[in-house]
Amino acid sequence: MSDTVIIIMGPTAVGKTEIAIEVAKKINGEIISADSRQIYKGLIIGTSAPVNPEVPYHLVNFLDPKEQFNAMEFSRLANELIKDIHKRKKRAIVVGGTGLYIRALLGNFFLGNTRNENIRSELRKRHQKGENLWNELNLIDPELAAKIHPNDFVRIERALEVYYTTGKTMTYLRKFGNHQKPDFISKKFLLTMNKDDLYKKINKRVDEMINSGFLNEVQNLLNSGIPANSPGLQSLGYQEIVNYLNGNISLPQTIEKIKQRTRQYARRQLIWFKSEKDTITINLSNTTKEEAIKIITELSK
Known part of the structure; x- marks a missing residue:
């Protein structure tokens, strides 16, 4: 042991x-x-x-x-x-x-490269312009969005980055990803x-x-x-x-x-x-x- x-x-x-x-x-x-x-x-x-x-x-x-x-x-x-x-x-x-x-x-879960600096950069620009990215996440992955505060940009950015990099939501990957x-x-x-x-x-x-x-x-x-x-x-x-x-x-x-x-x-x-x-x-x-x-x-x- x-x-x-x-x-x-x-x-x-x-x-x-x-x-x-x-x-x-x-x-x-x-x-x-x-x-x-x-x-x-x-x-x-x-x-x-x-x-x-x-x-x-x-x-x-x-x-x-x-x-x-x-x-x-x-x-x-x-x-x-x-x-x-x-x-x-x-x-x-x-x-x-x-x-x-x-x-x-x-x-x-969700092994592999899910980091994408280009997507991150674009999301940050949109955030700085005042776009409501939480609403976007809520449309894509409502189960995850319900667990994230609308002002928590770091987690919102990460969730959207994973989705736009893999085509799968974090909720899906946690349930069915490559464990x-x-x-x-x-x-x-x-x-x-x-x-x-x-x-x-x-x-x-x-x-x-x-x-x-x-x-x-x-x-x-x-x-x-x-x-x-x-x-x-x-x-x-x-x-x-x-x-x-x-x-x-x-x-x-x-x-x-x-x-x-x-x-x-x-x-x-x-x-x-x-x-x-x-x-x-x-x-x-x-x-x-x-x-x-x-x-x-x-x-x-």
Whole structure:
């Protein structure tokens, strides 16, 4: 079982990182982040990215916020890391809340080259002209569009890019695409929490982010030349702060908006993860952190 990859997933703010680090310390493990926001350089406070973790922590704070990144790129990098970690006789632990990344790693759907810079360039020009690309996606792939906020240009662009490159929607490719089994065995753990408890943690975390310098973090990114419409700054919370810095919304409204959108995001994450099969669920509303660590450690041997 030493080569079994441990997958720890769950909604934002549930406590995945803290528990994963403790598990890694006990089993000589290294962590691979499956978080689509923590990948970006400089996005630390607003993504709750680990700072100076006690164990090796991969795929965080490595990508320019102006760069695009997708699930298949994550799968490729994560697979390379898993092989390297196993080669060094250590345990690989994948931790995160981006369900699409985890599913790509375990299922490798819609394999092949779906990146097309010409299509991306055209979509960006149309977006800058004010065209409603979400409406276009809704006509092409209504099932996917229903899961994407109309202002989330990064995901809309990616979905349209895949469609215009392959002639197939992402919904179709996820269901019927060329799936391949991974080269490793995995054991999946879902960390969850009762809704009221989770929402309280989310609200508290947002307040802590603001008090820890979230506003300054965003301002520094903008001052460094990162455009407000860059992929990194489309992340949850960052667009709201940009709007505040531009004088479009008050600080109390900004904070409440971030809390609201984060709660909505957590709800979508839970719906996604509950559809995953062969998953061991640990409810942290009635299980202590220490008990959760023990359960994961024991079942991962």
